[in-house]
Amino acid sequence: MATEVDRRVVASARSPLSGWFIASGVVLIVSLLAAFFVQARQQALLQQAVQGQDDYLVLNLFQFETEYLRLRERWRQAAADPTTAREQLQLRYDIFISRIGLLQTERAQRVLSDSPEYGSAQRAIRDFVDRSDLYLGQSAQAPFSSASLKALLADLEALDAPVHQMLLAGAHRVALQVASRSDTIAQHNRVGLALTVFLSAMVGLFGYLALRRMRQLDDSRRALEAMANHLNDAREQALRASQAKSEFLTNMSHAIRTPFHGMLGMLALLRESRLDARQQELLRTAVDSADHLLGLLNDIVDLSKLEAGTLTLDERDVELEPLLREVERMMRASADAKALQLSLTIDPALPLRARVDGARLRQVLTNLVANAIRFTHHGSVKLAARVVPAAAGSGPRLQLVVSDTGVGMSAETAARLFERSHLPVRGGARDPMQQGSGLGLEVAHRLVRLMQGDITVESTLGQGSVFRVALPLQTGGEPAAAVAAPVAPPVPEPTRARHVLVAEDNAVNRLFLAALLDRMGHSAHFVENGLEALQAVQEHHFDIVLMDVHMPVMDGIAATEAIRQLNFSAPLPIVALTADAYADTRTRCLAAGMDDVLVKPLGLPELEGLFQRRFGAASPPGEAARAAQTIGAGVALLDPKVLARLIELMPRAEAARLYESLLTQAGDATERMRRALRDADTDELRRVSHGLKGAALNLGLHALADAAGRLSASASSTSASQLALALQRFDETLVATRALCATEPELLTTPGAA
Amino acid sequence: MSAAASQARRRALVCLVGAALPWRARAQALQAPAGTVVLSIGGRIQRANQGERAALDMPMLEALAQRSFTTKTPWFKEPRKFTGPLLRDVLNLVGAQGAMLRIAALNDYRIDVPVDDTRRFDVVLARMIDDKAITVREKGPLFMIYPFDSDATLRNPLYYSRSVWQLKSIDVL
Numbered sequence: 053m054a055t056e057v058d059r060r061v062v063a064s065a066r067s068p069l070s071g072w073f074i075a076s077g078v079v080l081i082v083s084l085l086a087a088f089f090v091q092a093r094q095q096a097l098l099q100q101a102v103q104g105q106d107d108y109l110v111l112n113l114f115q116f117e118t119e120y121l122r123l124r125e126r127w128r129q130a131a132a133d134p135t136t137a138r139e140q141l142q143l144r145y146d147i148f149i150s151r152i153g154l155l156q157t158e159r160a161q162r163v164l165s166d167s168p169e170y171g172s173a174q175r176a177i178r179d180f181v182d183r184s185d186l187y188l189g190q191s192a193q194a195p196f197s198s199a200s201l202k203a204l205l206a207d208l209e210a211l212d213a214p215v216h217q218m219l220l221a222g223a224h225r226v227a228l229q230v231a232s233r234s235d236t237i238a239q240h241n242r243v244g245l246a247l248t249v250f251l252s253a254m255v256g257l258f259g260y261l262a263l264r265r266m267r268q269l270d271d272s273r274r275a276l277e278a279m280a281n282h283l284n285d286a287r288e289q290a291l292r293a294s295q296a297k298s299e300f301l302t303n304m305s306h307a308i309r310t311p312f313h314g315m316l317g318m319l320a321l322l323r324e325s326r327l328d329a330r331q332q333e334l335l336r337t338a339v340d341s342a343d344h345l346l347g348l349l350n351d352i353v354d355l356s357k358l359e360a361g362t363l364t365l366d367e368r369d370v371e372l373e374p375l376l377r378e379v380e381r382m383m384r385a386s387a388d389a390k391a392l393q394l395s396l397t398i399d400p401a402l403p404l405r406a407r408v409d410g411a412r413l414r415q416v417l418t419n420l421v422a423n424a425i426r427f428t429h430h431g432s433v434k435l436a437a438r439v440v441p442a443a444a445g446s447g448p449r450l451q452l453v454v455s456d457t458g459v460g461m462s463a464e465t466a467a468r469l470f471e472r473s474h475l476p477v478r479g480g481a482r483d484p485m486q487q488g489s490g491l492g493l494e495v496a497h498r499l500v501r502l503m504q505g506d507i508t509v510e511s512t513l514g515q516g517s518v519f520r521v522a523l524p525l526q527t528g529g530e531p532a533a534a535v536a537a538p539v540a541p542p543v544p545e546p547t548r549a550r551h552v553l554v555a556e557d558n559a560v561n562r563l564f565l566a567a568l569l570d571r572m573g574h575s576a577h578f579v580e581n582g583l584e585a586l587q588a589v590q591e592h593h594f595d596i597v598l599m600d601v602h603m604p605v606m607d608g609i610a611a612t613e614a615i616r617q618l619n620f621s622a623p624l625p626i627v628a629l630t631a632d633a634y635a636d637t638r639t640r641c642l643a644a645g646m647d648d649v650l651v652k653p654l655g656l657p658e659l660e661g662l663f664q665r666r667f668g669a670a671s672p673p674g675e676a677a678r679a680a681q682t683i684g685a686g687v688a689l690l691d692p693k694v695l696a697r698l699i700e701l702m703p704r705a706e707a708a709r710l711y712e713s714l715l716t717q718a719g720d721a722t723e724r725m726r727r728a729l730r731d732a733d734t735d736e737l738r739r740v741s742h743g744l745k746g747a748a749l750n751l752g753l754h755a756l757a758d759a760a761g762r763l764s765a766s767a768s769s770t771s772a773s774q775l776a777l778a779l780q781r782f783d784e785t786l787v788a789t790r791a792l793c794a795t796e797p798e799l800l801t802t803p804g805a806a
Numbered sequence: 807m808s809a810a811a812s813q814a815r816r817r818a819l820v821c822l823v824g825a826a827l828p829w830r831a832r833a834q835a836l837q838a839p840a841g842t843v844v845l846s847i848g849g850r851i852q853r854a855n856q857g858e859r860a861a862l863d864m865p866m867l868e869a870l871a872q873r874s875f876t877t878k879t880p881w882f883k884e885p886r887k888f889t890g891p892l893l894r895d896v897l898n899l900v901g902a903q904g905a906m907l908r909i910a911a912l913n914d915y916r917i918d919v920p921v922d923d924t925r926r927f928d929v930v931l932a933r934m935i936d937d938k939a940i941t942v943r944e945k946g947p948l949f950m951i952y953p954f955d956s957d958a959t960l961r962n963p964l965y966y967s968r969s970v971w972q973l974k975s976i977d978v979l
Contacts, residue, residue, distance in 0.1 A: 108880075108963075119913060146942035147913050150972065158883065190941065 073261050080254045087247045094240050097233060109163060112154045113222045120215050123148045124208055131205045134198050145188045152177060163229065169221040173214035180207050302356040305349045309631050310558055313652045316342055317564030320655065324776050332730050351491035358498040364636055365502060370410035372402055374791055376437055379417045381787045386425050388723045392433055399438035406450060407526040416499050417452060419492040420519050424456035431457030439525060450525040455518040460511045469509055470497040550574045550595040555585035555611065556629065557603045568659055582611025589615055594624065596666060601630040601641065609644040616645035625666050629654065656777065689792045694752025699798060708799045714747050715793060718756065718786050725763065725779055729772065738767035759785045836900065839863035844947050849978035852901025860900040864933060870895045873930050877955040880966055881945065888932035888951045894924040896931055904978035909950065912942065912972040919968045927960065928953055945971035
């Protein structure tokens with residue numbers, strides 16, 4: 053369709069029609085000029101005829117003959133009867149003479165001069181007048197006798213023939229002239245007529261060509277319109293299709309995530325069961341792949357929300373440094389796995405808090421650092437945060453720089469890095485797992501844009517890349533504990549067994565939650581939808597309800613609203629379980645009367661944190677407590693007395709370095725212990741944890757030492773799952789310790805950590 | 807010319823003549839000609855001196871305001887100077903009330919001229935050519951002449967034919 057139209061448009065543009073058009077126009081103009089010329093000639097001829105008074109010449113000749121005849125009559129009467137009044141004769145004579153002059157005009161001369169009749173008549177008339185004037189002239193010389201009257205009458209009568217001949221000659225001459233002029237006019241008329249016919253034909257042709265041209269233009273206009281409509285339709289169709297696909301993708305991602313979370317939970321439980329080395333290895337690969345897949349799904353959901361514009365930022369006052377340290381902590385394992393140095397540098401001028409969406413900022417930084425680690429094979433990955441002072445046209449900005457010494461990329465790749473269609477191929481990486489989907493970068497880019505910021509990349513092939521995120525820096529306002537909370541994990545308390553109602557439609561998730569709650573020593577009652585939950589709370593007493601938001605029959609929000617209408621006398625906390633961590637979901641849950649929102653995937657720490665928040669240390673001691681969970685209870689992270697002693701012994705900078713190296717060592721140790729646990733190498737686990745315990749004690753890091761001690765003590769005696777949990781505690785304690793050390797004023801001489 | 811237009815014109819003429827007459831024409835009757843009668847005017851006139859007609863001699867015409875112009879004509883090779891009263895003054899003198907003038911010449915040439923011509927153009931009843939009285943031989947004694955040179959629309963056979971020489975009589979229709 054489109055090509056056909058194109059051809060037609062092109063054809064009409066090149067058509068010889070326009071040539072014909074011009075040619076016929078020229079011919080038309082020429083014929084018009086010719087017609088004008090002919091008409092001008094006719095006008096001139098007519099003018100000539102009018103001025104020449106041709107017709108009047110003949111009339112004059114006739115009148116002359118009439119006057120002649122009247123004079124002759126009068127003269128005969130006078131001759132016959134001399135008594136008649138002479139005045140009458142005189143008048144006739146004078147009139148006759150006045151007529152002679154008219155025969156001698158220029159025009160008369162021209163027409164008649166070569167006519168012999170004219171010449172002889174003129175001579176005869178002149179002779180007669182000459183003779184008559186003797187008696188009848190103005191100065192008459194002789195009396196007019198009867199005899200002379202009679203004699204002159206004979207002369208007068210002799211004029212009969214010449215006068216008549218002259219009349220006939222003149223009439224014939226004029227008739228001839230009129231005929232010849234008529235011929236000329238007729239000829240001109242014929243030419244004019246021919247020209248008119250030709251002109252009409254040309255006008256017809258011209259009109260036809262113009263009409264055809266117009267019709268062609270009309271056709272091509274219609275064709276273009278049709279094409280435009282067609283394209284418009286196609287565009288709308290494509291848009292609709294794209295929208296439908298986006299929706300499908302979003303729906304599918306959501307749908308996949310739910311069973312997937314269950315699968316992840318099962319994998320986590322499986323990891324804690326007794327597995328041989330081969331099974332551990334297989335499990336690790338499965339977990340890695342699952343993590344990767346979950347990341348992809350999250351990216352897709354985020355992207356579709358970003359595209360649809362439904363993603364809203366949950367901006368609160370967030371403590372920046374713990375957030376950055378958490379990113380570092382989260383990424384350390386993968387950096388360590390590739391033997392890369394991961395460092396965090398924080399500008400001392402960085403404000404304590406800033407107004408950002410902490411979760412989203414963490415997502416951006418994690419994406420960028422993960423990306424850097426993925427494309428760096430040796431060297432280092434650095435994360436740095438600084439404040440760019442307010443400049444003209446913009447306020448102060450928070451700049452976050454992720455630089456690596458990786459494979460880098462070419463300028464073209466860098467230029468198209470944030471585009472969807474572009475899968476970055478860097479340094480010849482072919483393994484899709486290693487290469488990444490590129491979605492993470494796009495998500496990061498769009499998120500930063502949503503935060504009114506910008507993200508730029510600088511890279512040299514083979515020498516590494518630098519990603520710079522610049523965000524408007526807003527400080528002040530109320531501090532928010534929500535994001536800072538995970539950085540300093542609550543030290544778990546021994547917990548009393550609680551009666552928990554779990555409303556969850558997904559069987560795998562139910563199984564997973566059952567395992568978790570069982571491990572925590574709580575008793576759980578399961579229902580599969582909101583309506584059952586509503587019935588259950590009326591039949592039994594529960595300490596807390598865990599409510600999935602999306603359920604068949606009655607969803608979590610409706611169920612919560614219904615439960616709140618029952619107006620129980622005792623408080624019943626209801627906690628939402630949802631897969632989306634977005635502000636709007638959270639708001640809806642809280643508005644419905646829920647007390648808290650937990651985001652899937654849920655792990656033991658999250659659940660424990662929840663119970664800690666809900667029931668806290670107020671729980672009576674002596675309840676079913678578990679050795680693995682009692683790490684560091686009531687134990688100080690950093691003993692200020694030990695620190696003070698140390699600072700007395702050595703310069704403050706050196707003390708800080710000491711703490712730094714221990715924390716680095718502890719980070720390494722975590723990885724080593726993880727590997728040992730995975731490989732079921734309890735000796736290694738004990739060795740490492742024991743060594744660390746001693747070092748930590750020396751520096752007054754009691755909580756860390758405690759956690760390490762528990763690992764060391766139970767290395768060979770407890771189950772792998774309990775060891776994993778203890779290791780998790782250790783790791784969290786390490787993060788908390790690191791955060792504390794970073795903010796400890798006595799150790800602030802060297803900002804930042806290893 | 808439409809009937810309505812000619813009627814309007816006639817009415818205008820009546821007004822004009824009617825306004826001029828009461829103190830001049832009615833009070834003074836047209837004097838009788840003392841010399842040779844050169845022009846006889848009849849038809850719808852208000853003042854006569856010979857029965858129904860007004861007979862005018864040269865001194866009577868000479869007594870009216872004289873007008874002179876020089877123009878080329880088909881009857882003379884050179885431009886000639888024509889002198890005499892305006893035809894409309896002559897018509898006023900006799901209280902002419904018609905719309906058409908039937909003009910006759912000595913040789914019985916006859917033509918109808920609309921009175922309107924005398925208002926639109928300064929038509930002169932010439933009694934002198936080049937300051938000399940006109941003889942009959944020279945197309946006199948009266949020569950009705952249009953100012954051909956001053957108006958191009960006059961230079962066509964219609965007005966040439968209305969330019970009557972050897973003028974003898976006028977009948978107001």
